[in-house]
Amino acid sequence: MCSAQASSAQAGSAQAGSAQILPTGPAKVIREDDIIQSVADALQYISFFHPADYIAHLARAHAREASPAARDAIAQILVNSRMAALGRRPICQDTGLVVVFAKVGMDVRIDSARPFADLINDAVRRAYLDEANPLRASMVGDPLFERRNTRDNAPAVVHVELVPGATLEITVAAKGGGSENKAKFVTLDPGASVEDWVLKTVPELGAGWCPPGVIGLGIGGSAEKAMLIAKEALLEEIDMTDLLARGPSSKLEEMRISLYEKINALGIGAQGLGGLTTVVDVKIATFPTHAASKPVALIPQCAANRHATIVLDGSGPVRLDPPDLSAWPQMVLDAADGSARRVNLDGLTREEVGSWTPGQKLLLSGHMLTGRDAAHQRLTDMLKAGTPLPVSLDGRVIYYVGPVDPVGDEAVGPAGPTTSTRMDRYTDAILGTGLLAMVGKAERGPQAIEAIARHRAAYLVAVGGAAYLVSKAIKAARVVAFEDLGMEAIYEFEVEDMPVTVAVSAEGQSIHTLGPALWRERIAGQP
Numbered sequence: 423m424c425s426a427q428a429s430s431a432q433a434g435s436a437q438a439g440s441a442q443i444l445p446t447g448p449a450k451v452i453r454e455d456d457i458i459q460s461v462a463d464a465l466q467y468i469s470f471f472h473p474a475d476y477i478a479h480l481a482r483a484h485a486r487e488a489s490p491a492a493r494d495a496i497a498q499i500l501v502n503s504r505m506a507a508l509g510r511r512p513i514c515q516d517t518g519l520v521v522v523f524a525k526v527g528m529d530v531r532i533d534s535a536r537p538f539a540d541l542i543n544d545a546v547r548r549a550y551l552d553e554a555n556p557l558r559a560s561m562v563g564d565p566l567f568e569r570r571n572t573r574d575n576a577p578a579v580v581h582v583e584l585v586p587g588a589t590l591e592i593t594v595a596a597k598g599g600g601s602e603n604k605a606k607f608v609t610l611d612p613g614a615s616v617e618d619w620v621l622k623t624v625p626e627l628g629a630g631w632c633p634p635g636v637i638g639l640g641i642g643g644s645a646e647k648a649m650l651i652a653k654e655a656l657l658e659e660i661d662m663t664d665l666l667a668r669g670p671s672s673k674l675e676e677m678r679i680s681l682y683e684k685i686n687a688l689g690i691g692a693q694g695l696g697g698l699t700t701v702v703d704v705k706i707a708t709f710p711t712h713a714a715s716k717p718v719a720l721i722p723q724c725a726a727n728r729h730a731t732i733v734l735d736g737s738g739p740v741r742l743d744p745p746d747l748s749a750w751p752q753m754v755l756d757a758a759d760g761s762a763r764r765v766n767l768d769g770l771t772r773e774e775v776g777s778w779t780p781g782q783k784l785l786l787s788g789h790m791l792t793g794r795d796a797a798h799q800r801l802t803d804m805l806k807a808g809t810p811l812p813v814s815l816d817g818r819v820i821y822y823v824g825p826v827d828p829v830g831d832e833a834v835g836p837a838g839p840t841t842s843t844r845m846d847r848y849t850d851a852i853l854g855t856g857l858l859a860m861v862g863k864a865e866r867g868p869q870a871i872e873a874i875a876r877h878r879a880a881y882l883v884a885v886g887g888a889a890y891l892v893s894k895a896i897k898a899a900r901v902v903a904f905e906d907l908g909m910e911a912i913y914e915f916e917v918e919d920m921p922v923t924v925a926v927s928a929e930g931q932s933i934h935t936l937g938p939a940l941w942r943e944r945i946a947g948q949p
Contacts, residue, residue, distance in 0.1 A: 450527070450588040450736045454534035454541050457590070459739040460732050461522070461545035462552075464594045467742045468728040469517055469549075469557055470506045474745050475660040476636075476702065476727045477503060481751045482663065483634055483692075483699035489941055491781055491923060491933070492697025495885050496634065497753055498921070499692075499725050502888035504750045506836075510555055514726040515826050515836045515889040517557035518596030520546050520578035523654065527587035530736075543576040550575040556827045556835070558909055560599065571908055581650065593657055593731040600841045600863070600886065601631040601724035607649060610716040616641060617681060623720055624685055629694025629934060630841035630864035632724035632886035636660065636703045637685065640719040643709035652719035655705035657729050662703040678704045689942030693885060694865060695781070695923065696937025698945065725887030755891075755921075762921065767819055775858050775880045778924045780933040784882065786895075786920040790819045790861070791902070794840055796910040798848040805851055812903035813912060816856030821884075822863075824909035825893070834899040834915070838889030839863035842881070846870040853877040865934035866926055875930030882922040883933075895920035 480500060487493040506513045522542050526532075534541060550557040551574055561576065562569040585591075604627045608619060620639065640652030662682055670676040681704045691697025711717060732740045765774070767788030778784070791813065793801070804811055822842055826835030842862030845852075849860075850873035859879055863886040866874070874881055884892055898916040905911050926932045 449531035450529055451531050451533050452590050452734050452736050454532065454536070456734060456739045457532070457534075457541045457592075458545045458548060460734060460741075461542060461592060461594060462548040463739070463741050464592070464730050464732050465520065465546065465549035465557070465596065466552060466555060468594060468596055468730050469512045469555065470510050471745055472503045472507070472513065473660075473727060473729065474749050477750055479660050479663060479702035480634060480725075483702060484751070487692070487698055489691055489695065489697035489937070491695040491937065492692035492699070494783070495692040495695060496699075497755060498885040498888040498891055500751055501753050501755055502885075502891035504747065504752070505894075506890045507745070507747055507750065509890065511829075511890050512555070512557060512826055512836045513728070513890065514598060514724075514887055515558055515824060515838045516560060516598035516600065516726075516840070517550070517575070517826065518598050518726075518728065519561065519602060520575065521595045521597055521653065522578050522580045523593040523595075523657070524580065524582045525585045525591040526582060527589050528584055529586075529588035530590050532590070538582060539577070539580045542578050542580050546576045546578050547574040554829065556829065558824065558826045558835075560824075560909075573908070588735065590734045591731060592734070593729060595657065595729040596726075598632075598724055598726055601635070601722050603841070604628075604631040604722050605649070605652075606720045607645060608718050609645070610718055612714065612716050614716065616716070616718055617677065617684070619718060620681055620720060621684055621688070624700075625688055625690065625938075627722060628843065628865050629690070630843060631722040632693065632726070632863065633690060633700045633722075634692050634702050635725055635727060636705060636723040637681070637701050638721045638723060639704070639706045640721075641706065641708045641717070642711040643717060644711070644715075645717055647709055648717040648719035649721070651707035651709055652721045655707040656721060656723045657731075658705050660703045674706055674708070678706055687942070687945050689938045689940070689945055691937065691941055693863065693883065694934045694938065696933070696939075696941040698941070764919070767917070770817065770819065770858055772858060772878055776878055776928040778880055778927055780924055780927050780931045780936055782924040784922050784924065786819070786861075786922060787918050788916070790821050790915050790917060791815070792821045792823050792825075792913040792915060794822055794824050794910045795844050796907050797904055797912050798845055798852065800904060802848050802851045805855070811855070813914075814855075815852065818857055819859045819861065820852070820857060821861040821915065825899070825913070826889075826909075828899075832893070834893055834896050834913075836889035837893045837896060837915075838886055839884045839892075842883075843867055843870075849873045850877075853879050861922055865932065871926055871930050871932060874926050875928065878928045880924060880928055881926035883925040884920070884922050892920065
């Protein structure tokens with residue numbers, strides 16, 4: 423991250439008792455168009471380029487991973503990252519809530535009559551409606567009642583800080599719902615252990631935040647300050663490998679290493695499938711606090727990990743240089759390696775679904791439906807009212823996804839899974855229609871697992887953070903219901919060799935319970 427240079431000021435002479443006047447040079451003028459274009463370009467940039475530090479640490483995690491399921495998941499994330507970078511298409515279909523941190527130099531004048539947030543929102547609209555690489559609009563205007571999509575992903579969440587200097591530093595981040603929803607806050611007693619609370623809390627996050635990623639901790643200040651510095655901590659360079667090599671030089675670094683090792687010893691692993699790496703780093707930021715308080719915020723960063731910093735100095739818009747992709751490992755995923763079972767969705771039976779086992783790899787081909795929260799709500803409302811459904815679910819498989827719009831000859835844009843636990847409340851009713859299986863990401867709750875077992879259905883997971891890779895298995899797509907819901911409409915996909923893993927079997931056995939338990943035991947037994 424680039425930092426602004428503080429400008430110097432010469433103190434003028436002053437008589438005793440008079441105000442001191444500090445002469446300054448002319449203000450550095452930064453045009454509003456330059457801000458809008460620079461931020462829009464940065465948002466496009468982070469949609470398809472991972473930070474190189476994350477890729478380096480993820481590649482090391484892949485090299486040492488002993489769990490086959492976790493190793494395959496990490497490989498898919500790495501392959502997807504390289505494909506997205508080369509194709510200039512989104513890493514993840516959830517192109518995120520935009521968060522901006524701006525450090526405005528006090529020798530800067532922004533040439534605009536509008537609020538700074540309006541400029542950022544114009545940049546968001548320009549980036550997300552870009553015809554060459556349209557990004558998914560996920561923001562709803564009214565969070566309580568109508569929840570109607572704004573269709574352009576505005577507004578952003580904007581934080582502004584005044585600092586010395588003559589530059590405008592802007593850090594942009596795109597935070598997906600799956601990881602943002604897992605943010606936690608607690609006010610501990612002053613003598614309570616932060617580490618104990620973190621190690622109790624991380625397993626409760628489930629896998630919806632798409633590990634392996636980064637945990638950001640904000641400790642101190644007030645409730646809102648702790649949350650803010652936790653999120654800012656996620657923007658720091660990932661340096662755990664270097665820290666482990668040189669050793670800690672402070673109590674804070676000792677705590678980072680301790681939490682890194684203890685979180686990974688939980689055995690949660692990539693995508694919650696069980697394995698050696700759950701986090702590639704732990705970041706901690708602190709701030710002075712009230713003597714009676716110990717506010718602690720925890721925010722996970724998912725495998726998409728999208729952020730970048732630009733610095734404007736008045737000379738024009740800023741463009742980020744593409745990363746050197748030679749740092750990205752070149753891997754080939756062989757769909758025909760014999761370890762996966764091929765499934766014909768167009769001839770799928772409940773008997774075949776009943777033969778699947780937790781952790782088994784499948785390659786799906788044929789036709790499947792899609793549906794997320796809004797579609798599930800409508801379907802269950804229609805079932806309660808006795809209204810015929812707009813599409814039959816009998817004998818079908820449904821994919822929890824909200825795809826990015828296609829460009830060129832794409833059948834669909836990046837189309838990775840959304841967090842499945844949000845569909846738990848609808849699962850029993852939807853399975854009652856004759857649905858055979860569901861595809862999503864992360865674990866299912868007890869209510870959903872009980873329904874899956876009772877209906878002799880199955881739940882499958884695709885890799886969160888591999889949306890562009892998954893989209894290449896989708897050969898055709900058409901809207902079949904609820905077109906007004908935009909990305910939440912029900913589509914019919916025609917897929918070929920779409921890779922998934924059996925997460926919950928027809929007997930109700932869950933890989934998200936079995937996998938971490940197995941690897942926690944194995945890790946505990948290692949020297």
